[in-house]
Amino acid sequence: MTSRSTISRPTASRPTPPGPTPPRPITSRPTSQRRNLRILLVVPTALLCAIAGISLRGAFDVGDIVPECLLATAVPSGIVALAAAATATARRARGFELFALGGALLTWLTVLPAASIGLAGWRGGDHQSVTNFLSVLRTAVTDGARQLLLTTSPARPTAVLLTTAGTCLWWAAAWAAICAIRGASPLAVLLPPTILLGLGTAASAGAGDPKTILTAALFLVIAVLFVGLDQATRGNPADAVVIRNRSARPWAAAIRTAPFFATVTALTLLTASLAPHLPGLPQRRPWDPRTLIAPAQQVYDETDPLTQAVAWLKESTPSPLFTLTTSDANQRLRWQVLDTYDGRHWSTSAEYRVAGKTLPTPAALWDPAGPTHSVTETVRLQDLSSVFLPATGRVRSVSGTDVRVSSDLGMIATSDGHVASPSLSYKVDTTVPDFSNASRLSNAQQSTDTALQPFEQLPPQVPDDLTAFAGTAAVGNTPFDQMNALATAVRGAFGYAPDSAAGQSLGRLSALVSYGKDQSRHVGGSADAFASLFAVTARQAGFPARLVVGFAPGTQSGAAGAYSVTSQDVRVWPEVYFAGVGWVPFYDAVPDGKGTTGDVNPVQEQASTVPTSETPTSQASQSAVPYTGPSVRLNNPSPQHKAPLVLLIAGVAVALIIAAVCALLVVALVSRRRRLATRRGDPDPRRRTQWAWLESLDALGIDGRTTTTPLELALRAGAPLGADGAEPIKQLAGLAEVAAYAPLAPDADQAEQAWKCADQIRVLSRRQTPRRVRAMRLLRPPSKARRH
Structure with a gap:
């Protein structure tokens, strides 16, 4: 039996042609086998988009937005994954994107x-039929963003607003999943969820909030994890110029880069933990884009509230306006606040926005710290035809109806801007300032805050007699004493005539002050004249002042705490702002509907009588036709300081484009440094010399796709470098020709000399090339010739 031995024969190999061995071509699309593995990347991309959606937790409640985030990210990511798996199984190298986008x-x-x-x-957002899904989708696409920014946060989870947020998350998740499976740049995958994270933080007014910082930290951790998984599952190196053979183990890259990812994650979590404790951050009020957008001006045909109040007081038979059940019957109800005066009439500059699930917290200027007490009341409307809804004090919560709210005033109106239905019933919880501490008011100082300047403005030509009246009436040792003295002077300036016509013009007030005490003229004014005179003269004395139209609690009817409010219970009174105290009402400056003084002053009681007029009107001071005033507006009539929504969107788009370009520059710079390190460290001297030549061409902006020899290129490229660059580029070109055509490859010393010449050329080119041109060259993708 003969043994059979195996003799190994040498394998014949083809001779290698002279010149550098080109690196393996890089394909832009992974194979179907690799795509099967990259399908798993839809998990981190879906998580990234979901976290970006949770950044809307300030615009919505967390319990409202989380289910929408899960739905809007899981479904499109699953569809893309199924499309990729189906096409890979069918051995189709292309076309899964079309199926994914269609699904x-x-x-x-x-x-x-x-x-x-x-x-x-x-x-509990709203209740609509599922058959209206197309209408909901159309409204969400065309008007959803505007509705969200015009609603106080957190917004009620209506179908339109949820669909708006879900649409952004839906297509961001689909885009990220498709790009991840295709093997696109990580920047293309991470850009949509990153943009959503920024927009969600802005819409939530959560910049600097500790919870927002934690959300961003979690987003960064998942993004770093995705980059690691992306690099580990690529079929080819991520860098286009890496020449060394890639490890056959797909997770080798992840293992090698694990320390880097762990370091970034640790630093991120450490920053998120320390950021909330930075000096000034917890006290800083976050930026809210709602402050840049003014609601569309809506004009409603509603009688001027001062004119309406005077008309109600003239009625011989009181009209029932609403019923009230309250926990404190000693407080007046505010209906409308008027703070803009043009010399003829008063109007409001307040903005009423659609209220979310909770009412917004006002700035400290409009709601200063001080003693308050809570009042709970239920209002059922009867004949009060108005878009504005009465309430006691600053409204903190509303139930029973949807409303608009003015965060500065703490007052409410109907949500749709239409007159409230006669059967409307709602319950409000309010806080009312407590002015029972007389020393607190006596020590109050006149406010100098510039934000209150609109409440001090008057028309340019105020009659001299009103200026003189303010100078002689507003006297006292303290600012509050001065306003108390002014209230007493206003109340006694002329007689009260409930049947007189309404009018608040400067001419009317001037006539009342000039002839009010002349018994032969029988001059008298209505409640609006008293309140207007006080506010105008207070502003003339340098105090912020405004008018309020509201109601007394009315007469008790039925059970304890139940009252009936009629047209005879309407009241008009002025308010003055004091630093650290807020708006203080001066009820005693205006007689009530029965010809007596107003309610008790917050500090002291006033006289029980007031001069009255025997003749209700005077030909010299009153117009035959009552002034009806302007139509009431729910929004600011002059929002010049507001930016339109189009400008805001354009500004955000420009900022995002700039951020994207900066990110691309950073990525390109990092990739270039990696490429330099890889080429300079190539173990083959021939290829290392040719890499030095290609880097010099890149620095000079010369396309390497040419049949021109290196020496010919050196003659053309040496001119811009001047005398200092002629010798290095000539020497480098000679070494490049040796590496390309000579049978003997350059040695290591020659390769190192080539790179020294390349460094000199790169420095000279940087000095003579503008930054804009260098940036464009940096962003230019490598040509196919440079990727061989």
């Missing part, structure tokens, strides 16, 4: 709005 589009048109309608009904 995402069909489900977006049907599943997302229908699910949002169901979620809105479950969370």
